Each structure stands twice: as structure tokens, then as C-alpha cells.
Amino acid sequence: MGLLLQIHPVTPQPRLLDQAVQCLQRDGLVVWPTESGYGMGCSAASPKGLAKLYRQTTPVKAKVLALLFNDFSQISQYADVSNFAFRTMKHLMPGPYTFILPARHRTAKMLEVKRPEVGVRMPTHPVMRGILERMEHPLVNAAARFSERETEVFSTGEDVQEQYGKSVDLVLDAQSIAPIGTTIVSLIGDEIRLIRSGIGPLEPLGLEE
Numbered sequence: 001m002g003l004l005l006q007i008h009p010v011t012p013q014p015r016l017l018d019q020a021v022q023c024l025q026r027d028g029l030v031v032w033p034t035e036s037g038y039g040m041g042c043s044a045a046s047p048k049g050l051a052k053l054y055r056q057t058t059p060v061k062a063k064v065l066a067l068l069f070n071d072f073s074q075i076s077q078y079a080d081v082s083n084f085a086f087r088t089m090k091h092l093m094p095g096p097y098t099f100i101l102p103a104r105h106r107t108a109k110m111l112e113v114k115r116p117e118v119g120v121r122m123p124t125h126p127v128m129r130g131i132l133e134r135m136e137h138p139l140v141n142a143a144a145r146f147s148e149r150e151t152e153v154f155s156t157g158e159d160v161q162e163q164y165g166k167s168v169d170l171v172l173d174a175q176s177i178a179p180i181g182t183t184i185v186s187l188i189g190d191e192i193r194l195i196r197s198g199i200g201p202l203e204p205l206g207l208e209e
Contacts, residue, residue: 002031002168004161007127009033009174017130020172024135028169029053031160035125036096036199037143037179038154040168041068044078044110045137056167057142066098066119067107068139070132075120078107078138084190088205094122094129096200100186111140117188127174143181155179 007016023030027048031040040056042049044067069075072090079101081089089099103118111118121141123129132139154160157173165171183200185207186193194207202208 002029002161002165002171004157004165004171004173007033007172007174010126012127012130012174014130016172017127017134020131020170021134023170024049024131024139027052029056029167031157031164031168031171032131033125033127033157033172033174033177034123034141034143035177036182037177038157038160039141039143040160040164041139041141043135043137044140047112050111050140052167053140053142056164066121066141066143068128068132068141069120069122070129070135070138071122074138075101075122077104079103079118079120082187082190085187088187088192092200092204094124096124096182096198097121098182098184100184100188100195102188117186119184121182125174127172143179 005016007013020030024043027046029040029042029049029052031038042053067078075081081101085101098119098121100117100119103116107118108114155176155178157171161171181198183198183202184195185205186195192205
């Protein structure tokens with residue numbers, strides 16, 4: 001059973017953040033809180049962690065994968081960021097958006113996917129910010145409803161542990177979070193195209209509800 005840790009949602013305890021980072025560095029699969037619901041993931045640089053994630057979330061691999069980043073300089077290492085894309089994203093990240101960008105060749109190879117795109121995201125939740133600041137590599141994230149096979153979404157870490165506890169290494173519970181999901185926007189071809197409406201407002205993107 002994966003270890004369940006109660007972590008403060010606003011001022012997360014540094015020792016617990018360090019514990020999560022150590023788990024990720026040891027190829028662990030971690031459940032974490034984000035501003036748009038709970039996520040499950042691993043280090044993008046961990047083939048063993050990715051294998052664990054894909055076993056739990058089979059449909060995720062066939063779709064656009066979301067990478068969680070600490071800053072823009074990291075993003076450009078894994079995705080092609082045009083001037084248009086940078087101008088669009090810079091005022092909205094960190095924030096509740098996932099932007100679809102062309103993936104660099106190394107990214108598709110690293111994630112073992114054939115898709116030419118990748119989702120990039122910079123979360124605002126204090127727990128995720130604390131983890132990402134401590135990580136050398138980005139994180140791969142599967143969101144609140146981890147698999148299309150699931151009919152249930154999860155609003156607390158304890159909910160996730162009840163169903164996935166035997167398959168994950170660590171669960172960070174930071175109280176209840178409504179699993180609304182991020183707003184997903186494609187910037188492929190220097191064009192703003194809404195993929196899914198979520199917690200992120202559309203007005204800053206020049207889109208209508």
C-alpha cells in the first residue's frame with residue numbers, strides 16, 4: 001500500500017516535499033494535488049516510473065501527455081516554443097492551463113510515444129510548486145480521472161489511495177480539491193485552438209465561453 005501523507009495545502013512541509021522528491025528520484029509513482037484536481041505521475045526521466053504510470057493509465061499514453069514544469073527555460077528543452085507561443089503563455093503560466101506544443105524528438109523518445117505534440121503545464125498549487133522547484137526534470141502527469149476506464153473522479157488523496165494504493169508509492173493528501181481539469185489549448189501552427197474548457201478562463205486567450 002502506498003504511503004499516505006497529509007501535507008498542508010498552502011504551506012507544505014519541506015520535509016514532506018523532500019520525501020516526495022526522493023520517491024520520484026527512485027522511480028516512484030506519486031499522487032499529488034494540483035489546482036485542478038489530483039494527479040498521478042512520475043519523473044519524466046524515469047523509464048521505470050513511466051512504465052508504472054502507463055500500467056495504471058493505459059489510455060493516457062495514446063493521447064497528448066502533459067508535462068509539468070517549474071519554469072519556461074525547462075519547457076523549451078522539451079517542446080518547440082515559437083515567439084507566438086511564448087507571448088501567449090507567458091501571462092498565463094503558472095496557471096490552470098495545459099498548452100499543446102510541438103514536441104522535440106527527444107521528448108517523444110523519452111516518453112515512448114509517437115505523437116508529435118506534447119502538453120505543457122506550470123501548476124500553481126503550492127505542493128506542486130515545491131516539488132517542481134526541487135526536481136531537475138519535469139514530471140509526467142495524469143489528471144483526476146486517471147483512466148477512461150474509470151467512472152469516478154477523485155477529489156482527495158484518500159479517495160485515490162482507496163483505489164490505487166497498491167499500485168502507487170506515495171500519496172500526498174492536501175484536503176479536498178474539485179476535479180475540474182485545466183483548460184487545454186493548442187498552439188500548434190501559431191494558432192489558438194480550444195481543445196477543452198476547464199478551470200482556466202478563456203477570455204485572456206481571446207476565446208469565448
